[in-house]
Amino acid sequence: MPACAPGTRPKDCVHAFETTVHIEWPSCVRGLDGECLENRTHVELAYALPHLHEGGLSIELLDAVTGQTIVSASRANGGVVEGTGNEPGNERGYIVGFRESTWGVEDTPIFARGHPMRLRAVYNASVPITGAMARVLLVGHPRVGPRAA
Numbered sequence: 001m002p003a004c005a006p007g008t009r010p011k012d013c014v015h016a017f018e019t020t021v022h023i024e025w026p027s028c029v030r031g032l033d034g035e036c037l038e039n040r041t042h043v044e045l046a047y048a049l050p051h052l053h054e055g056g057l058s059i060e061l062l063d064a065v066t067g068q069t070i071v072s073a074s075r076a077n078g079g080v081v082e083g084t085g086n087e088p089g090n091e092r093g094y095i096v097g098f099r100e101s102t103w104g105v106e107d108t109p110i111f112a113r114g115h116p117m118r119l120r121a122v123y124n125a126s127v128p129i130t131g132a133m134a135r136v137l138l139v140g141h142p143r144v145g146p147r148a149a
Contacts, residue, residue: 001055001129014057015125017134020064020118023111025142040142045070045109047139048101055129056080056095057122061136063109064116070109071101071136074122110147 004013025043028036050059050073058074073079081097083090090096103109111117121134 003128004125013125014122016122018120020116023115042143043140044143045140049137050098051135055123059134060120062118064118
């Protein structure tokens with residue numbers, strides 16, 4: 001990723017990357033005879049852990065249909081943790097951790113299989129960076145149908 005042109009204001013000197021991915025899960029549990037025993041139509045999220053590399057400022061996972069934010073972590077909100085010291089694991093100026101997201105029974109996000117999600121990562125572009133990447137590790141379990149109204 002190239003650096004911004006000289007004279008670019010720091011708040012404008014960022015690169016944002018976006019992609020759309022789809023929630024996927026095996027569609028059914030098969031018995032010994034290969035017959036589908038349970039049709040899994042939805043996924044219920046339980047845990048999310050964002051991840052960025054050096055220079056990362058923020059990462060968001062959004063519902064690509066509604067625009068609702070599912071996960072938001074940034075240096076500004078404490079979700080992307082920057083080191084403050086000199087000891088291993090707390091190196092000043094480096095990303096040393098991320099805030100995880102968890103949900104309870106009543107507020108867990110539930111999505112149909114194949115539902116589109118948008119991942120957006122913003123990186124500081126004041127210096128050239130190689131190896132920029134972003135991901136959100138999701139842990140969930142299958143659900144048969146959406147949440148009851």
